[in-house]
Amino acid sequence: MSLTPPPLNRRGTPSVFRRILTQLSPGNVTHDGAVRSWIPWLAGCVSTAFLLFRLLVPTTVGMGDQGDGRRLLCPLGVANLRPWAYGDFTRYIYPRWEPHEWFGEACGADGSGEPYYSSQTLLLWPAKALSALLGWGPGLDTRAVAIMCCIVFGVLTAFLITQLPGRVGFRLLAAALFTLVSADGIFADFFVSGYSEPAAFLGVYATVIALLYWWRHPRHRLIGLLLVLAAAAFMIAAKTQTASFIPVIVLALCWQPESDRPLRFRDSKVPGIDARVRRRRPGRAKVGRYAPALAGLLLLGTFTAAFSNAQPQRFTELNLYNAVFTEMLPHSPAPDADLRWLGLDPSFIDSSGTTVASDNAAVYNPHYEQFIQKVSLSKIGLFYISHPDRLASMASRGLDAMTQPELGYLGSYEDGTGHAPHEKERRFAPVLLIFTAFRDAPGLLVGLQLTTLFLGFGAAFSARSSRAGRAVGKTAVVLVPAIWLQFWAVMMTEGQSETYKHLIIADYMTALCLPLLLILIVVQLRSQIPAPALKPDSRSESPPQVSADVKV
Known part of the structure; x- marks a missing residue:
């Protein structure tokens, strides 16, 4: 007679839904797991396809050009096919840039003739070749720029999935949230434009992923260092204002990954010393650990200084003008005293609240x-x-x-598509809805950042989290100060001159806190659950003894 108990009759959630919920749950975040190689690449392709569909179907959407696109694209030998009047060409987007030969001061930073450099150019040159391959004629079509940006974003998303903690389903869910944030019109519309903001967005995204790799793989410290330096250099070279990221990159690279080197024999014989303490004992090896990072920071600092010096001096002059006449004086209770403090003539008070294009500008x-x-x-x-x-x-x-991150003075649609001038595209706007809800209480944005920072500290120093979970916490600790540095870099230079556009990078980093916050909450909650005790293996137990007086 069989002694096997009958199977339990489970009721409740159907097995299919139960399996789906199991795969989407974070699982055990106290241990790092591997992901099949094809899953991240498939997810990256889906992410790219979603962004392309969102930007190009059923009609192209993008960001209208208020004049900054020319200084970036004219070195490629192209000119925009658009109306000449400012009030006309900002109403719609004009993706076509035809071949054109520029002379003298016509090409450069705001008529100065000085070349404008940006890492966005690394995407523009392939996009120019892609425009011809896709039959969009000679020159450049900004729809091809969007294709290049979406491909890069998909590759980065695939790499992100390999660095996140938890089950595969949870990683895919987290990557989907990052994609949804980036697909919001206030960010994704820049992909179809002549601006340099796409390079800044992709650079921030790449730096976050590179930092996850840096802290998760101590055995590949050199590879992680190179990835962080490359991503940071691309991000810093996107725009002049992104040089504010240097301090947080210094913090990140000085925050060395946890060493998992096995103990030496003589260390293992020392009683009463915890293994983690023995691994962290100072010595000559510690100097060797910091040497590559310090050398990398020196190279990055040199690159940043060279890049800043190569930027047009016209930009420096405009930033100073805006900082004084657009920001400082109009909001001062005593503008005359401010001019005296700066050592300027009192007659400059007449130019308070102006830009360089104003009739009574200080120029x-x-x-x-x-x-x-x-x-x-x-x-x-x-x-x-x-x-x-x-x-x-x-x-x-x-x-x-x-x-208020939406640039309402720039249209999102092409002319002739039946949309009103300056009409904004809001088919997919989750971040815009959240930020708009914060409009009555802007301090909630700071609350979101502080919550991400505090949970990041908790995850970074949690002994129960996996190395991937702690890497997410450390990344949050670095990201939030980067937001604040970017915020003040804009406010103290650009001031009230197009503040909404110049703060869009700080907006994007704040939006990245949303999916990052979800991951941190899950890591913190799951790390508080003790691991289940292992049941003894019956096969390892000794076989039952048979009494001698029992007949077999």
């Missing part, structure tokens, strides 16, 4: 050379250090701008 003041000689970024920084009360109102205006 027409006979003392304008005095402004060029006496005002610098360091002097503006010292001004705000000596006037800390002015920073509060500046922060308030910046947070208000971050809750």
Whole structure:
């Protein structure tokens, strides 16, 4: 007679749904697992296809050009087919850029003739060749730029899946959230444009993924270092304002990955010393661990300095002008005193609230050379250090701008598609909805950032989390200060001149906190659940003894 008990009759959730929920659950985040190689690549292809469908079907959507596209694309020998008047060409998008030969000051930074450099060019040249292959004629079509950006994003998403903690289904869910955030129109529409913001978005995304690899794979420390340096260099070279990322990259590379080198024989014989403590004992090996990172930081710092010096001096002048006449003086309770502190002539008060394009701009003041000689970024920084009360109102205006990331003065559709001038595309806008909900209380954005930071600290130093979980926490600890540095870099230079557009990179990093926060919450919750005790293996037990007086 069989002694096997009958199978249990399970009721409740059907097996199919139960399996789906099991795969989407994070699983045991206290251990790192591998992912089949084809799964990340398939997910990356799906991510690319989703972005392309979102941008090109049923009609092309993008970001209207307010004039900045020319300085980036004219070195490629192309000119935009669009109306000449500013009020006309900002109403719609014009993807076609025809071959054109530029001369003298016509091509460059705002009519100065100085070349404008950006890592976005690395995407523009292949896009120019792709435009001809796809039959869009000679020159450049910004739809081809979108294709290149979406392909790069898909590759990065595939790499992201391999670095996240948890089950495969949970990783795919997290990667989908990152994709949904990036697909919002306030970010993705820049892919179909002549702006350099796409390189900044992709650079931020790549840097986050490279940092995950850096902290997750201590045995491949050199590869992780090279990935972080390459991603950071691409990000910093996207725009002049992204040089603010240097301090957080220094922090990240000085925060060395955890060593998993096995103990030496003589260390294992020392009683009363924990293994983790023995691994961290100072010695000559510690100097060797930091040497590559310090050398990499030196190279990155040199690259950043060279890139900043190569940028048009016209940009520096415009930033200083906006910092004083667009931001400082209009919001000052005593603008005359501010001019005296800067050492400027009192007549500059007449240009308060102007840009260089205004009729009464300070560039027409006979003392304008005095402004060029006496005002610098360091002097503006010292001004705000000596006037800390002015920073509060500046922060308030910046947070208000971050809750309004949609550029309503630039159209999203092509002319002739039946859409109204300056009409914005909102078919897919999850981030816009969240940020708009924060408009009445902009401080909630800071709350989101602080929550991500605190949970990041908790995950980074959690002994129960896996190395991948701690890597996510460390990445959050680095990302949030990067948002703050980018915020203040914009507010203290660009000021109120197109604040909404210049803060879009800080908006994107804040939006990345949303999926990152979900991962951190799961890592923290799952790490608090103790691992189940292992049942003794019956096969390892000794066989039952048979009494001698029992007849067999």
